[in-house]
Amino acid sequence: MTETRIWLSPPDVGELERKLLLEAFDSNWVAPVGPDLDAFEAQVAEIVGVRHAVALSSGTAALHLALVAAGVRRGDTVLVPSFTFAATANAVMYLGARPVFLDSTTASWNVDPALVVEELKRRCAKGRPPRAVIAVDMYGQCADYGPLVDACDRYGVALIEDAAEALGASYAGKPAGSFGLAGVLSFNGNKIITTGGGGMLVTDDDGVARRARHLSTQAREPFPHYEHRSVGYNYRLSNLLAAVGRGQLQRLDSMIAARRETGHFYRAALGDLPGVTFMPIAEYGRANYWLTCLLIDPERFGASRDRVLERLAAHAIEARPTWKPMHLQPVFRDCVMRGGDVCADLFRRGLCLPSGSALTEHDRERVATAVRAVAAEANA
Structure with a gap:
């Protein structure tokens, strides 16, 4: 008898997710707005321990908007672990900035905090500080945030936590996604929970959340007509997918x-x-x-x-x-x-x-x- 295929990390969905999805469908909230989307954001924010969560079309979109919120612009540099998925570095390139890659530590496979400190010190001494540091929580284990937060605070550089793989993990009792200016989660099909695609920007910063939400809806201004003063993006998550995410969160x-x-x-x-x-x-x-x-x-x-x-x-x-x-x-x-x-x-x-x-x-x-x-x- 031929054995069934064993997949690396397939979606794990069931009747609860189906029920919530069909309820959202029957309510006619088939759009990137709706009660399930609002509830999903509130529930994730509570789990991560932050004030704000903005549900987006992917974790990569969340990284992109986090970097925008950090002020990353063309010509800037951003410190990035080399040992990561390409999306971490791709988001830097979207803005015309350049990643500076750093090695890992054998102690956790995450970025080496000593290298981060050394690179920040060297670049700041030359008057060319990086605009941001991205730390990645590798394979669901948090980076060593004690020295990373201290170093970024000391040199005035924004820290962004790529917690795409780490929902439910923690560092010193504090949930993954809650470190730095903003955290990023992924709900891709292979992650801890899935919405069939999607992601989340999580933050305690009111301004970051407000700007991410604004930019993710094509930066439309509050006028009766369509008014745009900034270039925006079509990054919001569907209410239907958020309903699936709500079911996943219960499990x-x-x-x-x-x-x-x-x-x-x-x-x-x-x-x-x-x-x-x-x-x-x-x-x-x-x-x-x-x-x-x-x-x-x-x-x-x-x-x-x-x-x-x-x-x-x-x-x-x-x-x-x-x-x-x-x-x-x-x-x-x-x-x-x-x-x-x-x-x-x-x-x-x-x-x-x-x-x-x-x-x-x-x-x-x-x-x-x-x-x-x-x-x-x-x-x-």
Whole structure:
């Protein structure tokens, strides 16, 4: 019998989301405005612990508007982790600014705070401070915000938190998304919760929220006719999708618990293999285990990361390499990079295992068996 395919991080939706979606449809609020949209924003703001949430068409749109709110303009520089998804850096480029890429720390795979401090000090001493710093909460684990917040405050540089992967995680008891000038969440189909696409800008700053909301609706001024004094964007989330998000939020805790259980299973099932090490979980916070990731040392394991990927694919299991660093991407080859050895190694040896919240015990066993089979063959 052919086994069903195991996906990396598929949507996990059910009857509750369907019910709320159909209720929104039947109410005829089929637009980027409506009661579900208002409620979704209020509920996310409460979870994140901020005053404002602006629901948008994607996490990338939220990043774009956060950078606009930070005053990023053409010719500016923005400090960005190299080890991230391309959207983090793409949003900087939308504004004609240039990312300066920084390496990761082995302690959490997030941006190295010491490099951030060093780069801020160096650029400010020359009178050329970056306009903003973006920190990314990698694979659902918060960056080390203590030193990052201190450094950005000291040098007067805006901090933006890319928490696209981190809803439900925390740093020193404070929710992901609540750090800096603004935070960014994603509701893409593979995230902790999904609206089938979509994102959210979250902030405590009244002005940032007001401007993001204004720009996301084509910057229309409050006149009877269509009046525009700024270039705006069509970035608002649909009320229908917000209804799905409201259903997902009701299941947030259980879905995170399921992902954490999967992460603990993989560590127990594969942690004894030579050459296998998992992404460290820092003591400063609590991760949501969006994806469980590991590194494979080919000399000790006996086979490469790519060989494991091939075996998993042959058994209808979707897995992926960890993010290819931005400084190694052709599109960003002319950008400045500070360090690079750590995140290059994380990409070279990193593997993301299936981690969806609907993953069954049988699914997890299939994944672990396939990985162990490669090790057994290599060391036979």
